[in-house]
Amino acid sequence: MSCWAALSLLQRLESAHGLALPEVEALAGKLQLIELRPREAAFWQGAECFDIHVVRTGLLKQTYTEEDGSEWIKSFTGPGDMFACPMAITGQSRATFSSVAIEHSVVERFDYRLIEALAERSLPWQKALRLAFQRLAQIKLQRERDLLTLSTRELYRKLAQSAPQWIDRVPQKDLAGFLGVTPVGLNRIIRDEIRGRPADG
Template identity: 50%
Template structure:
């Protein structure tokens, strides 16, 4: 089974619906192979697709005018990602880049919207997906505002230990908002305590 279909099955369960015409999405799935450093999409470019990671690991980040990266999230196996602005036809506000050799499955968002226009079940599933995304975003915002870098690191390591092992230190540092040297100090203190 494909990662997209697995994700839709999980969404059906979460939303409490059975999605009709799922074969429309199945036919629209496009595999995308990425080597480390290659992009699923780039900031400033249109990209009206939803991706699900089949294998590998990607990072999503904003780039400022000086070229500095501000990492917003990571996507590993079975994790969906997209840029909401790009889904609505605007340029992507961030970049998605492969950290590891990766395969994603992408689906044109217009296909999903067309199904939502025809079926209440798809509308409910989309609403459920947006609500889940909103909860994730609010939690990340709260954490960035209220937790120290040490607390952010500890939470990430506890909640996502396998992922924490796969992410390069420079990227993990960018995710919690410190320099790589600062992260080395945090990791050392964390290991001394645990």
């Protein structure tokens, strides 16, 4: 195909599930490239956004913002990762969260309605769409389960095992926001992990 990260993602999907997606070239012609400086957003909470995004380079955080301005980080996305607001792309509401660049990032985007149109006339695209939404639901469910059942220390350990690239790359204040702890509390957990003894919480 090409150097587009979105097309590489589709190739992996085809390979993993034995799909042959038609009209990929037509989709490739609709891909847009955007550059984001730190603190610029791919989309803001409350905005209309029908786009699916794939990170080519850089690092972004997906965040909920409360009325008092406080922020809760739901996820991070890096090269090769896809992100979108399911409620917004399907027209059910405006975006329920923001996606903000932590560092200089290059992101590809395309309109979800292009995929819907392909799915209306193609069974492989229907399956691909179903698999994508299933994956998003699984990620959301696992995140909710972890927050309910794991301590902050256990959340940190799980992140260090499953996504070690975030531990050194994500600013500590953002990492603390993702784990639901203060930066001071996170520093204590990291210090105790280095020392080899568990921290409370």
